[in-house]
Amino acid sequence: MLVNGISEKKTETLRFKGFALNTCAAVESNILLNKGITDIGGFVIPQAIMSNNKDEALERVFKSGLYFLFTFVSPFLALPLMNKHFLKSNNIVKNFSGYQLRILEVSKKYLTKDGEYFKEGVRKTAKRLFNVSINLTKP
8 A cells, every 4th residue: 555645845655564554554545434444443332332231232233234334335336326327417428338337437536626627537538548539518
């Protein structure tokens, strides 16, 4: 795992040695995984231990499991479906068979500003992946 410095002038790359440090760096860089582990270790397990009986403990773990499922797993299912829907409805991609599926490889940095910046990212990605120029204006 590589960790880059924040400075614009000089970017330093640190390499961690060892499984534990690499795992910690991976968990820290993944926001959803970090939040999930923090919630499970800091909230779910202590709440289940402090319950009055086994039924209450099971109920608390089940509620927390549903919370985890809806909060942390649903984006992995919903976001690709939403991306495909909006790319298809805006005529950016006709269908998602073959090479057109790779348009989802647009970098996350193009999602930070406005629609024009995203279109620029789609154009650059299409040029890089397929060596074609595309026009994203509506007819």
